[in-house]
Amino acid sequence: MRVEFTVNGSAESVEVEPRVTLADALREELGLTGTHLGCEHGVCGACTVLVDEQPVRSCLMLAVQARNASLQTIEGLERENGSLHPLQQAFSDCHGLQCGFCTPGMVMTAVHLLATNPDPTRDEIRAEMSANICRCTGYNSIVDSVEQAATARGALARDD
Amino acid sequence: MTIGQTVTRKEDHRLLTGRGRFVSDLQLSPMRHVAFTRSIVAHAHLATVDTSEALALPGVRAVFTGADIPLALRAQSALPGYVETDQPALAVGKVRFVGEALAAVIADNRYLAEDGAELVDVDYSPLQPLVDATGVVIDPVHDDAPDNILIRRIFENGDVDTALEQSAVVVRRDLTTNRHAGNPMECRATVALWEDHRNLTVWSGTQVPHLVRNMLAEQLDLPEGNIRVIAPDVGGGFGVKAVLYPEDLAICAMARTMPGTALKWVEDRVEHLHAASHARDHRYEVEAGFADDGELLALRVDATCNVGAYSVYPWTVGIEPLMAGGLFTGPYRLEHYRCLVRGVTTNTSPSGPYRGVARPATVFAMEAVLDSGARALGISGADIRRRNLIAPDDIPYRMPTRLVDDSGHYLECFEKALDLVEHNGLDYDGLRAEQQKRVAHGGNPIGIGFAVYNELTGLGRAASAGPRMPFRTGHEACTVRINPEGSVTVLSGVTSQGQGLETTLAQVVAGTIGVGFDDVQVRYGDTNESLWGFGAFSSRQAVIAGGAALQSAEAVLEKALALAAELYEANADDLTLTNGNIMVAGSPQPIGTLADVARVAYLESNRLPAGFEPGLESTRFYDPVMGAFAAGAQVVVIEIERSTGELKILDLVCVEDSGRILNPQIVEGQVAGSLAQGIGGALYEHLVYDDDGNLKTGTLLDYLMPTSAETPEFTLGHLTHHADNPLGVRGVGEGGTLGPAATLAGAVADAVGLEIDELPITPARIWDGLAQQGGAGT
Secondary structure (H helix, E strand, O other), rough: EEEEEEEEOEEEEOOOOOOOOOHHHHHHHHOOOOOOOOOOOOOOOOEOOOOOOOOEEEOEEEEEHHHEEEEEEHHHHOOOOOOOHHHHHHHHHHHOOOOOOOHHHHHHHHHHHHHHHHOOOHHHHHHHHHHOOOOOOOHHHHHHHHHHHHHHHHHHHHHH | OOOOOOOOOOOOHHHHHOOOHHHHHHOOOOOEEEEEEEEEOOOOOEEEEEOOHHHHOOOOOEEEHHHHOOEOOOOOOOOOOOOOOOOOOOOOOOOOOOOHHHHEEEEEEHHHHHHHHOOEEEEEEEEOOOOOOOOOOOOOOOOOOOEEEEEEEEEEEOOHHHHHOOEEEEEEEEEEEOEEEOOOOOOEEEEEEEEEOOEEEEEOOOOOHHHHHHHHHHHHOHHHEEEEEEHHHHOOOOOOOOOOOOHHHHHHHHHHHOOOEEEEEEEHHHHHHHHHEEOEEHHHHHEEEEOOOOEEEEEEEEEEEEOOOOOOOOOOHHHHHHHHHHOOOOOOOOEEEEEEEEEEOOOOOEEEEOOOHHHHHHHHHHHHHHHHHHHHOOOOHHHHHHHEEEEEOOOOOOOOOOEEEEEOOOHHHHHHHHOOOOOOOHHHHHHHHHHHHHHOOOOOOEEEEEEEEEEEEEOOOOOOOOOOOOOOOHHHHHEEOOOOOOEEEEEEEEOOOOOOOHHHHHHHHHHEEEEEEEEEEEOEEEEOOOOOOOOOOOHHHHHHHHHHHHHHHHHHHHHHHHHHOOOOOOOOEEEEOOOOOOEOOOOOOOOEEEHHHHHHHOOOOOHHOOOOOOOOEEEEEEOOOEEEEEEEEEEEEEEEEEEOEEEEEEEEEEEOOOEEEHHHHHHHHHHHHHHHHHHHHOOOOOOOOOOOOOOOOOOOOOOOOOOOOOOOEEEEEEEEOOOOOOOOOOOOOOOHHHHHHHHHHHHHHHOOOOOOEEOOOOHHHHHHHHHHHHHOOO
């Protein structure tokens, strides 16, 4: 089946079987391998992408279900000038990643958190980020990262 | 000088922008995909394996069974009491655990391969399965071991019987620890491509690429130079990926039949939980004798490790039992010790290396008997540890298993951990007062638990002798090359699954040579690039590969300065390199640059002084011979919700002696991550088989790993007693996992008087215990 959607602002069209997951379509058809598969049964969150601004397990969603949707993946966060998104920068500054395998999903979940709650408490960060499993960091540096990014974005907003 | 500083990791940018290069990302053309048909029966003879229906499926290119691949892994050890057994690439004649691969389907994509795998028709003739290592053997797992015991060894020192008789008190604990999955977030993945029948490239998410090359060369009867193993970015390992698996062997063997076509296998999580190595399924019966003043006089231990269906390659089934017996006594002085360890094969997934190897279980057991001893003697848990810890004056301390402890900084770790305890403004003494207040006036009980441990890191050739395998892991090689324009390339035998070695080694080399951190590029994980490395396990890489990088950098620096001395007519002893500039003693102005010197070394050999070999490169091996013990202590403060049995961590303190710290942020990250895994293992994680050998926890919905909601904030402290190796470092990769089961169990006993003899410590287990005391729900 032919499915059209936008990914990180670009119109894309893929030919997929109905059973192909959104994750596989992104990775195999479009070469967007930044979205990772950690469990393929919807628990670990590594494959999280935003579909019409909502976080989605792309291992559980079929590509055909994303028809005409607007998708955001980790590859779309970097600015055109090559500078990192505040969340990417904060994850690097705070050592919010080690092996980096859960990281794309982690960051996309955090993008959604800050879009809906720009100034979260640490407990709110812990609650939202519990959608994603990290085996390396012990999480506190991830909470630090999201907190730093929220602060940085708040400062940016005030400067505007 | 970048050694010792936190710097932006070289790995971060690509991993944060989706440009990481993991095995599962690899696309080659032509490429076909592999799916395995796995046993759904725990123990059976394979009557027939019918592949005809699978082969008839459009898109399926080939189907292999065990009969098609006459290869088997046979982990070897010269230890008496070890029974060698075969692990076939694909099951032949018999299956031994649910999840064992018995056929492989090769198809145009993964979906079709999985369709095909489901169509392989298997006729099983069931045998009696056994999943409990202490159960009665009816049908042995391996014919060569009728009692299912694959390894048995006694560690003995002194006269335990007499010492126990002379003890003021003898305590006994029977303890059971829970089966774990390492569960790196990236499952296993392998791609194999044969250029022709004799030249193979393997991409593998392995922790040990050089070992994999060595083992594959032997299995496939090829010179090592014909095999290239590449471990690109790897999404966590924790020991699980330090194993050569039968699937890897099968993929290489199958790909050999189709040169020019790459075969790709990406494991899914259900396969991982069923068939990647497990760990920590142990039973300990411990008797400990103490003197009146709390001195530990004797230990008698009977340890049974459930090692699963096969001897994990190349480490053998000895990996857990030998570690358990060898390091049971941890950081405590003891003369009279007798420990019988046995590794029992069962119809479960093989047990293998997992972060901390056996010691999260032995520390749990050791700390449990100390707590029991303290209670029996009426002294405090803190005091009984103070009484028995190996002290700096005892160093070098010969442990009853003949390992030599070079640390001794346990009490300092422990006291510092106690000093750092804090919750809601209450320090340790304040929390003890609050605990008593709640006992008197009601409220949820508070408990405090302790663990002190030693982590044997960076094992050199002498320290790694125990398992008597046909190879000895002690050294690493590192090549440091100064390029013609003055930048530096490091080719190291390390691998990284998140530990940040690309960054740390660049810091070591940049700081040693005197160039900028950004001018150093580190390449690793490719057997065609680096000379040799055993890879990532046993918290060895900072110690051993760091040492090799240091010595190699020193050697190439010496060569560069010798050349500079000739070119600039200076005395080499007066020259130093700072940020790429060549400085002469007494002058603030550089006399030249490393780039100038390197250019001569490569491009202007006409200017080379007589006798100078062109190029600026050095390769050095480093082996610490012994190891570096790392001291650690943890203290946890918990609160128990009586009405539910729920345990809440109020504070968790971990103090470790990291030796010299190369990068504070990376060290803290290693400790924090290992603590979280320790907490997971203590409270949540549990692989459960039913009596028929079916895994009841085969998804992440059932096998619970902690998330950000369950993991508390940590309080971390560090000691920096330099170790006796060139960098002064001690490994920090595993220590954090050793404490939580012990501290949390100790804290439960401290809070409500409930001795935890079985892990994990679930709310139900606490609630049941309270109910038996008559105290639940009150």
